[in-house]
Amino acid sequence: MTLAINDLNVPYRLLLGPGPSAVHPRVLRTMSTALVGYLDPEWLSLMDEEQALLRDVFQTKNTLTFPISGTGSAGMETAFCNFVEPGDTVVIGCNGYFSERMCEMARLYGADVKRIEKSWGDVFTQEEVEAALAANKPVKLFALIHAETSTGALQPLEGMGEIAHRHGALLLVDCVTSLSGAPLKIDEWGIDLAFSASQKCLGCPPGLSPFTAGEKAVEILHRRKNRVPNWYLDLTLLEKYWNKERVYHHTPSTTLHYGLREGLRLVLEEGLEDRWVRHRAIAEYLWEKMEALGLKLFIRREHRLPSLTTVCVPDGADDAAVRTRLREAYNIDIAGGFGPLKGKIWRVGLMGFSSRRENVTLLSEALREILDGRK
C-alpha cells in the first residue's frame, strides 16, 4: 500500500503563547550540525561547555548542573524522585496549575505533602512561608514556582532560601518560565534545587530541562536510605555521565544539546542582565498597548511576570473565537486560561526570540481589529 503523505508543510505561526516560543534562527541552524557519538571526545568537551554556560545562566557554581533529557516536567520529576523519600514532609506553595503538578509528583514518590494555598495569581510572602515551615517541622523540601505560567505571577524569591534553611529544608524552585527572562540568582538567593525548560526564554525547542543542585542537596542525595525509584531520572547515575567518569547512561539527543548550547551562548552574548531588561521592557510595552485598548491585566503590576502576561478577556468577547481569529487571520498564537481562569484570561508569552517590540505592535493591532469587529 502506498501512503499519500505530502511533504511537511507547517504554516508559519508567530508564537506568543506560554511556550514553545520562537526558536532563534541561529539555534535552528546549529541543530542541523552532523551528529557525533555520545562518548566522542569532541562531544565530551561540548558537554563541559554546555555545563559551564548553564552555570552562568543559572548564576551558580553548582557542580551538578546539566540538562535533563525531557521537557520541563522531566526536570520537575527529577527533583521529586531524587530528593524525596517515603514519609518525607514536602511543603508546596500552591497558587496555580504547576504547583498542583508538583503536589502530584511529590505524592507519587511517597511524600507527605503539606500545601500552603493562595488564590491563583497571588504570591507568597516571607511571613506565610515562615509560618508554614514552622508548623510542619521537620520539612525536607519546600517548593515554589518562580514564574507561574498559568496565572502570569512572579513569585519573589529573595529571602526564601534563608527561611527554608533556617527550618532545615531544601528550597526547590521551578524556573521554567523565568530562566534568562527574569532575574534569578541561584547561589545568591540560596536556592538548592532548580529546573527549567529549553522552550521558553532560552529560545530553543522543547526537549531539555536545565537542572541544578547545590552541594547540600547532593549530600542528601548521596545519603538516601532507598534507591531512587526512577531509573531514567536517577541523578546518581546521570551525574556519572556528566562528571569526569563519563559512564554511559542513555543516548543524549545530540541535536537538542547543540541547540541549547547555542541558545545559552546567545543569552550570554546579549548579557544576562540586558536580557532580563529586554524581557521587562517588551512586557511593559505590551502592558501599555493592552491598556490602551481598554483591556485589563490580571496580575497587579508589582507581581507581573515579564515573560508571560495575562490579559482579562473583556465582557462580551468570545475568548476562543478571538484566539481562533488571531491564528487564522494573523498567524498569531496566544493561549487561553485553564482551571479557574478558563475563559477569563488570555496568556501572552514574550519569551526569548519572541520577546520583540514588533511582535507586540502586531499583536495589539490584530487584537484591535478583531475586537472592533473589523476582522
Ligand SMILES: Cc1ncc(COP(=O)(O)O)c(C=O)c1O
Ligand atoms: C511553570 C511551569 N512548570 C512546568 C512546566 C512543564 O513543562 P513542560 O511542558 O515542558 O513539561 C511548565 C510548562 O509550561 C511551566 O510553565
